Amino acid sequence: MDQSLALSVRDLKTHFVFRNSTARSVDGVSIDVPDNRTVAVVGESGSGKSVTSLSIMRLLAAPGRIVGGEILYRDRAGTVTDLAKASDAQMRRMRGSEIAMIFQEPMSSLNPLFTVGDQIAEMITLHERIDRAAAMHRVVELLETVEMPAAAKRVHDYPHQMSGGMRQRVMIAMALACRPRLLIADEPTTALDVTIQAQIIDLLKRLQSRYQMSILFITHNLGVVAEIADELVVMYAGQVVEKGPVASIFAQQRHPYTKGLLAATPNAALAATGDERRRLLAIPGSVPPVTAPRTGCVFAPRCGYVTPACRTTHPALVASGDGWTRCIRHEVLSHE
Numbered sequence: 191m192d193q194s195l196a197l198s199v200r201d202l203k204t205h206f207v208f209r210n211s212t213a214r215s216v217d218g219v220s221i222d223v224p225d226n227r228t229v230a231v232v233g234e235s236g237s238g239k240s241v242t243s244l245s246i247m248r249l250l251a252a253p254g255r256i257v258g259g260e261i262l263y264r265d266r267a268g269t270v271t272d273l274a275k276a277s278d279a280q281m282r283r284m285r286g287s288e289i290a291m292i293f294q295e296p297m298s299s300l301n302p303l304f305t306v307g308d309q310i311a312e313m314i315t316l317h318e319r320i321d322r323a324a325a326m327h328r329v330v331e332l333l334e335t336v337e338m339p340a341a342a343k344r345v346h347d348y349p350h351q352m353s354g355g356m357r358q359r360v361m362i363a364m365a366l367a368c369r370p371r372l373l374i375a376d377e378p379t380t381a382l383d384v385t386i387q388a389q390i391i392d393l394l395k396r397l398q399s400r401y402q403m404s405i406l407f408i409t410h411n412l413g414v415v416a417e418i419a420d421e422l423v424v425m426y427a428g429q430v431v432e433k434g435p436v437a438s439i440f441a442q443q444r445h446p447y448t449k450g451l452l453a454a455t456p457n458a459a460l461a462a463t464g465d466e467r468r469r470l471l472a473i474p475g476s477v478p479p480v481t482a483p484r485t486g487c488v489f490a491p492r493c494g495y496v497t498p499a500c501r502t503t504h505p506a507l508v509a510s511g512d513g514w515t516r517c518i519r520h521e522v523l524s525h526e
């Protein structure tokens with residue numbers, strides 16, 4: 191594993207095995223997250239983004255199972271662990287002290303019956319041997335770190351007394367309580383309005399440089415990607431179809447699906463190209479079910495660039511420009 195990486199997911203396969211069918215939700219995904227960098231994973235609903243992040247955290251619900259690949263994680267001491275094979279005890283330690291996760295809806299992770307102060311304090315005392323008074327002092331500090339207004343008063347609030355943006359700040363404070371080296375953020379701003387979304391993104395960027403964290407940021411919003419990410423991974427039907435530096439992909443897409451996603455996101459597309467005439471286009475059709483048999487390229491049925499060969503040959507992920515694409519016609523696209 192390259193010394194500059196915090197996480198290297200290699201050929202990950204996570205399937206849901208039912209009696210009569212198998213959902214190949216994640217089907218050979220490779221993602222590298224460098225130290226102190228943000229990698230965004232985008233794709234339509236059902237493309238396998240959440241199953242990928244839950245696989246890394248080993249929080250999959252049955253019948254979901256990692257059936258292949260490696261999830262290599264380098265801890266602060268430099269030791270590499272394959273999370274795909276780690277024991278439950280090892281994973282509990284990892285989740286506490288190395289890797290943290292925040293979700294779209296903080297309400298589903300917070301307990302409505304306890305104050306936010308108590309919940310953050312519990313997180314701290316799980317990992318540090320300190321008494322309650324010291325823990326509460328740290329809670330206020332953490333809430334100040336996440337720029338919670340009137341932090342010392344807010345520790346006594348119950349989750350329902352807070353706005354969505356404040357609750358997300360509480361979740362980030364809980365994540366920071368264990369000083370993670372890797373933060374997995376699964377659509378953390380999707381439920382928030384645009385102004386609050388921008389504040390949370392800014393906060394995450396400041397925290398990243400202060401705490402030297404790597405961030406794996408799951409989103410379907412390319413505007414957010416433009417704001418926060420260094421590298422982009424585009425997923426489609428359980429596979430990576432394109433990946434590379436954000437600026438390169440925004441300037442030149444090398445997979446028709448990425449082209450369609452950018453065309454459907456006017457702000458990101460405009461920011462990238464400066465072309466104000468770019469029209470809002472939606473990609474016709476929908477992601478095929480992950481239980482469907484696969485021959486050829488999974489995007490072929492929706493692709494404007496399709497050739498007969500695309501329907502019979504499963505394309506490999508190949509180097510193109512300074513990134514990677516899973517399209518046999520990538521050279522045609524890169525000259526457009």
Ligand SMILES: Nc1ncnc2c1ncn2[C@@H]1O[C@H](COP(=O)(O)OP(=O)(O)OP(=O)(O)O)[C@@H](O)[C@H]1O
Pocket residue numbers: 206213215233234235236237238239240241242251252253254410479480
């Ligand atoms: N518990 C489960 N049982 C069966 N199939 C599942 C389960 N969880 C996810 N899947 C399937 O795995 C595929 C990938 O789902 P996933 O939630 O990772 O997509 P996603 O890209 O995160 O979508 P969204 O943006 O809607 O969260 C979907 O087709 C979904 O139906």
